[in-house]
Amino acid sequence: MTSAPSPSPQKMGEGERRAGGGWGLDHRATFRWLIFPPFVWLGLFLIAPLLLMAAFSFRSDLRGDLLQVWTPTLAQYARLAEVGSYWRLLGISALMALGVAVAAAILAYPLAYFLAFHGGAATGLYLVLLLVPFWTSYLLRVMAWKLMLGTEGVINSFLQYIHLIEEPLPALLYNRTAVIITLIYVWIPFAMLPILAALQRIEWSLFEAAADLGARPFHQFTRITLPLSLPGVFAAFFMVFIPTVGEYVTPILVGGSSGSMYGNIIQDFFTKAANWPLGSALSMIMLLATLLFVFIAIRLINLRELLE
Amino acid sequence: MNRNRAIFPLSIYYFSLAALLYLPIAVMFLFSLNANTSLSFPLRGLTLDWYQKLFASTPILRAARNSLVVALGSSFAATLLGTTVSILYLRYQFRAKNLLLALAVLPLIVPYIVLAVALLILFEVLNVSRSLLTVGIAHSVVALPYVVLIVGSRLAGFGSSLEEAAMDLGADYPTTLRRIVLPLIYPAMISAWLTAFTVSFDEFALALFLAGTQPTFPVYLFSQLRFANRLPIMIALAVLLMIGTLTLVFIAERIRRTK
Numbered sequence: 001m002t003s004a005p006s007p008s009p010q011k012m013g014e015g016e017r018r019a020g021g022g023w024g025l026d027h028r029a030t031f032r033w034l035i036f037p038p039f040v041w042l043g044l045f046l047i048a049p050l051l052l053m054a055a056f057s058f059r060s061d062l063r064g065d066l067l068q069v070w071t072p073t074l075a076q077y078a079r080l081a082e083v084g085s086y087w088r089l090l091g092i093s094a095l096m097a098l099g100v101a102v103a104a105a106i107l108a109y110p111l112a113y114f115l116a117f118h119g120g121a122a123t124g125l126y127l128v129l130l131l132v133p134f135w136t137s138y139l140l141r142v143m144a145w146k147l148m149l150g151t152e153g154v155i156n157s158f159l160q161y162i163h164l165i166e167e168p169l170p171a172l173l174y175n176r177t178a179v180i181i182t183l184i185y186v187w188i189p190f191a192m193l194p195i196l197a198a199l200q201r202i203e204w205s206l207f208e209a210a211a212d213l214g215a216r217p218f219h220q221f222t223r224i225t226l227p228l229s230l231p232g233v234f235a236a237f238f239m240v241f242i243p244t245v246g247e248y249v250t251p252i253l254v255g256g257s258s259g260s261m262y263g264n265i266i267q268d269f270f271t272k273a274a275n276w277p278l279g280s281a282l283s284m285i286m287l288l289a290t291l292l293f294v295f296i297a298i299r300l301i302n303l304r305e306l307l308e
Numbered sequence: 309m310n311r312n313r314a315i316f317p318l319s320i321y322y323f324s325l326a327a328l329l330y331l332p333i334a335v336m337f338l339f340s341l342n343a344n345t346s347l348s349f350p351l352r353g354l355t356l357d358w359y360q361k362l363f364a365s366t367p368i369l370r371a372a373r374n375s376l377v378v379a380l381g382s383s384f385a386a387t388l389l390g391t392t393v394s395i396l397y398l399r400y401q402f403r404a405k406n407l408l409l410a411l412a413v414l415p416l417i418v419p420y421i422v423l424a425v426a427l428l429i430l431f432e433v434l435n436v437s438r439s440l441l442t443v444g445i446a447h448s449v450v451a452l453p454y455v456v457l458i459v460g461s462r463l464a465g466f467g468s469s470l471e472e473a474a475m476d477l478g479a480d481y482p483t484t485l486r487r488i489v490l491p492l493i494y495p496a497m498i499s500a501w502l503t504a505f506t507v508s509f510d511e512f513a514l515a516l517f518l519a520g521t522q523p524t525f526p527v528y529l530f531s532q533l534r535f536a537n538r539l540p541i542m543i544a545l546a547v548l549l550m551i552g553t554l555t556l557v558f559i560a561e562r563i564r565r566t567k
Contacts, residue, residue: 026481030485038396042414042452045448053426056429066433067433110318111321130326135557136336137510137546138512139530147335188329270425270517283426290419294417
């Protein structure tokens with residue numbers, strides 16, 4: 001939608017000119033009623049908490065009242081800088097998210113391609129079919145995989161039942177690979193959506209022209225389909241990458257202690273360890289890294305085109 | 309066309325991936341009817357016991373009700389706020405316009421864990437005890453961008469000429485909003501509301517930090533995961549919830565189509 005608004009301010013300008021001095025006074029008067037709720041709500045429940053968290057990251061400890069004047073200190077950040085394992089985990093989480101996002105986009109591409117060009121009359125049905133699993137409890141979907149992969153799970157007991165194996169295979173769970181596979185699996189239908197949107201926008205006449213000029217299907221794909229669908233692929237990448245960096249739930253469920261991510265240390269500092277200032281500093285690093293990443297991405301790629 | 313050659317492997321790919329997506333759901337369904345508490349072959353027998361036990365278990369039903377309350381409240385708030393943002397962004401000229409849009413889509417970028425701990429700090433500082441209300445507030449914030457994207461693209465789609473016509477004919481702007489704009493965007497509002505509802509209903513990362521002593525269904529489920537004998541009952545509820553949500557989705561889709 002970010003791109004869509006661009007024509008309408010112009011239209012609005014025309015309208016104002018035609019009506020001779022705007023939409024009338026009550027258009028402006030209504031403005032006052034409309035503007036407050038979103039700004040108040042977002043200011044109070046999005047900006048204020050983030051600023052408060054930023055302030056807490058400059059506290060030395062939690063002694064005294066929660067809301068009191070404290071001397072800002074860089075102690076938490078100094079401590080952060082010293083502990084290499086935090087940075088390593090942040091790097092690992094970013095790499096995991098990168099892998100998950102790339103894999104989900106690549107695996108989703110043929111799905112989107114199938115729906116866009118070969119779905120025929122059933123395209124809507126095919127699409128709904130892929131999205132239905134999204135309406136089921138995420139925790140339970142992951143649980144179901146655990147039921148299948150575990151040592152007493154479906155796969156092992158079935159293999160034993162048909163006497164293919166005598167001893168259960170060790171669980172495929174509780175490591176980083178399990179986290180990565182689960183996340184890819186979960187994100188594929190989601191990653192498919194922007195790619196599908198991009199593919200559906202390609203005009204058929206381009207293929208006809210290419211075919212008329214003698215381009216074979218493979219070349220039609222590499223010269224037309226792929227380049228024109230890339231914005232959708234990038235959108236899919238970001239839609240998966242950004243939430244995955246901050247994951248902490250999937251690592252708890254299938255990662256175990258050896259599969260934890262950066263989000264899990266933040267969680268620990270706010271629950272078990274109860275060190276809010278350090279946890280806030282860790283959160284600030286994650287927030288700033290994510291914002292920086294998004295900022296660079298916007299500079300590199302025309303995001304307006306992606307969100308169209 | 310010779311593009312058809314690609315259909316066969318592509319459709320195999322589609323259907324095997326779809327099968328893989330449905331496998332856990334099938335396992336869940338089987339598990340909710342399985343007489344044993346662990347799912348191992350061969351099945352010992354089928355039973356409806358778990359569904360019976362479900363309706364006798366107050367904590368589970370209460371958790372489901374909590375999720376329903378939170379999802380209804382937060383999706384309602386998100387739809388109202390998101391629609392307001394869309395109208396402001398597309399029908400008004402003001403200096404803070406881009407700031408408003410940036411704020412409204414920011415929740416898409418802020419990692420959930422960061423928003424969760426930030427809101428936790430806020431509510432502790434304000435001395436607001438954690439409850440369904442605090443979870444609902446968090447959900448209304450994270451659902452807002454989806455509403456803005458869905459309602460905004462609809463609102464951008466038909467320009468402002470109808471509104472100008474209404475106002476030329478003497479309607480004031482509130483009346484124009486009520487009689488012209490809302491009827492035109494309400495299908496988008498319904499699907500935005502539904503999206504917000506489902507975002508909230510299954511949300512766990514924020515709820516875990518903000519639910520306090522009133523667990524939503526995912527939070528309660530998480531606390532029960534380690535008790536193997538409770539699992540079949542939880543799964544029975546999940547199956548019922550899934551059927552409920554699907555019905556809702558299809559009804560909403562019907563409403564949108566008949567429009």
